[in-house]
Amino acid sequence: MADDLAREADFEVSVADVREDALARAHARNPRVRGVRADLADVATVRRLAADADLVCGALSSALGFGALRAVIEAGKPYADISFMPEDAWSLDAFAKERGVACIVDAGVAPGLSNLLAGRAVARLAPCERLRILVGGLPRVRSKPFEYKAGFAPSDVIEEYTRPSRVVEHGRVVVHEALSEVEPVEIAGLGTLEAFHTDGLRSLAVTLDVPNMVEKTLRYPGHAEQMRAFREAGLFSKEEIVVGGTRVVPLAVTSAMLFPQWTYAEGEEDLTAMRIEATGVRAGRRVRLVYELFDVYSRTERATSMSRTTALPCALFARLLASGAWQKPGVVAPEVLGADEALTNQLLAGLAQRGVVVRDSEVELEG
Secondary structure, three states, X not given: OHHHHHOXXXXXXXXXXXXXXXXXXXXXXXXXXXXXXXXXXXXXXXXXXXXXXXXXXXXXXXXXHHHHHXXXXXXXXXXXXXXXXXXXXHHHHHHXXXXXXXXXXXXXXXXXXXXXXHHHHHHHOOOEEEEEEEEEEEEOOOOOOOOOOEOOOXXXXXXXXXXXXXXXXXXXXXXXOOOOOOEEEEEOOOEEXXXXXXXXXXXXXXXXXXXEEEEEEXXXXXXXXXXXXXXXXXXXXXXXXXXXXEXXXXXXXXXXXXXXXXXXXOXXXXXXXXXXXXXXEEOOEEEEEEEEEXXXXXXXXOEOHHHHHHHHHHHHHHHHHHHOOXXXXXXXXXXXXXXXXXXXXXXXXXXXXXXXXXXXXXXXXXX
């Protein structure tokens, strides 16, 4: 995000982080990025840093996301954020309006780009009867035993496998167990993946008037069964247990042991696959609109697909805030912007210029 924004002369970009090595990497990637060492778990620090900026972008772990959002609103600055916070960000909507601040949250790839495309699809159908989102980030080379690597915060990966999954069925929000209802999915150029429930709909469950909506995570076959076994064995538990007289948190131990094996090596290639299917009526015909993204590691940028597909949408949302193209106060999710065709086209064009290409198609259905 910092690198992309710093490529424009109009932006002076600072990155704040408690880790000196992270600041050094950001500066090495783009010397125009200035590093500021700061503990962002301290909301007062976030508020102070935000007060000195014209615009703020958030890329914190889910545990810190809500506090940072509130702090930026208190500072009165526009905000584009990718934090996968478990709290209800929209509980701060009235506060943001009171402060006259525009905040775009869940602004990464999924949630984020997936929401934008869902909003676009629903706006093009009257009505939209069904919305289905499939998305996942994976290593390009499969290696046993996990055939998986994590492209973002370790705690947020496991959060996906433990948080109950909300879907919409026949107009009602229904909760499914994470990792449940596994089904095979064919992805062109990749082959067969599996899709299973995770809590990915988030704001879509309430912002879109669609009677049937689901989001599922994509992995190589067998992953869901592995993770269910870990979860049912208690390895993802946050409750302390006593082992040999020492109190430990199983999740902390699991993360410490698991994530060295789930961490991408320097230059290791990954991919991102996403498909959004919206079924409904368009110009009197029943159709299915399909939006697809298949992105891979950029050797030119030396950047993972997950980092690019997550960061670049947020950087483009930030530009909308900076330019005043979006300045409506309040906390909004990307599907709200997706209903605006001109804004959506601008965002998708910006992604395409950066090599992240979304392809769309329309299929006429019988009946």
